[in-house]
Amino acid sequence: MEVNCRGCAGCCIDWRGLLESEANDGSPDGPQADGTATNDGDSPSVRRQRGSLGTDEGSRRPPIDDVANFVPLTRDEVRAFLEAGYAAALTPRFWRARDDHEAVTVDGSDLAAVAGRPAFFVGLRKPPKPVAPFELDEPVWLPACVFLDPTTLQCRIHSDDLFPAECGSYPAHNLALEAETECERVEAAFGGERLLETDVDDDPADLLLGSQAVGEKLFCHPEPDRLEGVIDRLAAGEATAEDRATCLEVAAASSPGTLAISEHHRERARERALEAVADGEDGSWVGPAIRAWHRRRERADGVPSPAVAVELEEDRGAPGTPGWDALE
Numbered sequence: 287m288e289v290n291c292r293g294c295a296g297c298c299i300d301w302r303g304l305l306e307s308e309a310n311d312g313s314p315d316g317p318q319a320d321g322t323a324t325n326d327g328d329s330p331s332v333r334r335q336r337g338s339l340g341t342d343e344g345s346r347r348p349p350i351d352d353v354a355n356f357v358p359l360t361r362d363e364v365r366a367f368l369e370a371g372y373a374a375a376l377t378p379r380f381w382r383a384r385d386d387h388e389a390v391t392v393d394g395s396d397l398a399a400v401a402g403r404p405a406f407f408v409g410l411r412k413p414p415k416p417v418a419p420f421e422l423d424e425p426v427w428l429p430a431c432v433f434l435d436p437t438t439l440q441c442r443i444h445s446d447d448l449f450p451a452e453c454g455s456y457p458a459h460n461l462a463l464e465a466e467t468e469c470e471r472v473e474a475a476f477g478g479e480r481l482l483e484t485d486v487d488d489d490p491a492d493l494l495l496g497s498q499a500v501g502e503k504l505f506c507h508p509e510p511d512r513l514e515g516v517i518d519r520l521a522a523g524e525a526t527a528e529d530r531a532t533c534l535e536v537a538a539a540s541s542p543g544t545l546a547i548s549e550h551h552r553e554r555a556r557e558r559a560l561e562a563v564a565d566g567e568d569g570s571w572v573g574p575a576i577r578a579w580h581r582r583r584e585r586a587d588g589v590p591s592p593a594v595a596v597e598l599e600e601d602r603g604a605p606g607t608p609g610w611d612a613l614e
Contacts, residue, residue: 287458288483289469292610295419295439296472296480297456300354300412300429304420305475347381347398350521353429355468357452358407358503364537365551366448368558374573375432377525378406378505378533380517390510393517401545403506404513408537410450413579416589420476425589432572435599436592440607442599451492458486459493502542507533531559571602578602 349356356379359367367376381398383389389396390404397404412429415436419428425436433442443449452459457467461484469481500506507513516529538555539548578598582590600606 287456287486289457290478290480290482291439293419293421293439294469294472294480295417295430295434297355297453297468298431298434298439298441299415299417299419301419301472302354303428304422304426347384350380350382350395350397350517351523353379353409353412356407356409357450357456358409359450359452359537360503361501361505361537361540361542363448363450364408364534365555368534368538368555370448371558371570372448372572373530373534373559374527374570374576375410376408376534377411377530378408378520378537380404380406380520392510392513393515395517395521397510397517399510400500400504400506402510403508403545404510405504405506406533406537407504408534411576413576414583415579416592416594418592420472420478425592427583427586427589432576435604435607436595438607438609440609442605442607444607446605455492457481461486462493497543500542501540501544501546505533505537505540506545507536508545508547527560531556534559571599571604574602575599575604 358379359376364376367373383396383398386396388398388400390399390402391397392404399405411432413432414427415430415434416425417428417430417434417436417439418425419439430436431441434440435442441449441453457469460467467481472478472480512532516525516532519525519529535552535556536547539550539552540546541548575598582594582598595604
């Protein structure tokens with residue numbers, strides 16, 4: 287796909303807070319004085335998020351969290367991230383059931399389920415980072431993909447084997463489904479040209495819809511009781527490493543096309559997800575960087591330069607990005 291990503295990263299951040307509020311009084315509600323972007327009054331087009339179940343607005347099951355642009359990973363990708371020591375980068379997403387016949391109740395929430403098993407995706411976390419997309423004059427705090435370099439607005443693992451297939455296929459999958467792309471939403475909100483090509487295969491082989499997704503991209507937790515407390519914490523954005531591991535182990539142990547779980551792979555995945563926590567240290571730069579971003583945001587007086595990412599990420603071992611001039 288030919289797209290213009292320079293200065294954008296619209297599919298890697300939650301930029302809803304940059305929009306004017308659609309509150310009943312019609313008053314604008316953009317970034318706050320401290321540079322915090324609000325999330326109130328999102329337009330219908332921006333409320334739609336990658337990672338929701340269903341193919342049209344009427345059939346969607348809303349996620350229990352409020353994370354925009356959730357990119358689902360495959361089973362093999364989950365395994366690869368765990369083996370690389372990047373468990374801290376991963377988080378599950380569950381959905382609220384559309385009707386009673388598909389629901390399993392956990393923590394008082396009716397969750398969408400398959401054969402009585404709560405269904406979920408695994409994607410990448412979005413800690414707050416100071417970014418200035420879309421030619422903003424000043425940076426603002428926005429939730430941004432853990433692997434996004436806020437200075438260049440480029441992906442730190444774009445050239446790595448870990449780069450998710452879904453990211454590489456975007457926005458082709460949206461176009462194949464005749465769904466609005468993030469490129470088009472950015473164009474509508476901020477102008478410019480982002481989507482430079484619209485010709486895609488009608489039926490991409492890696493789209494994984496319906497039963498094809500089960501065990502490969504859509505995972506089903508076999509023990510709903512183990513999710514007690516987890517669902518509430520995920521919905522509140524307060525999930526622990528143990529909460530995430532409970533889901534990551536199931537995803538890594540799933541079998542494509544079935545509900546079967548490999549106990550060997552489950553045990554191995556759990557060990558990889560929790561071994562750094564058990565040692566009191568993280569296996570990579572990701573966990574410490576996420577915690578550092580949250581601390582910086584909580585104590586921030588205003589918004590720092592995106593270049594603070596050198597201290598918070600690169601000095602901890604995060605790979606650098608080439609910048610856009612190097613790609614021209």
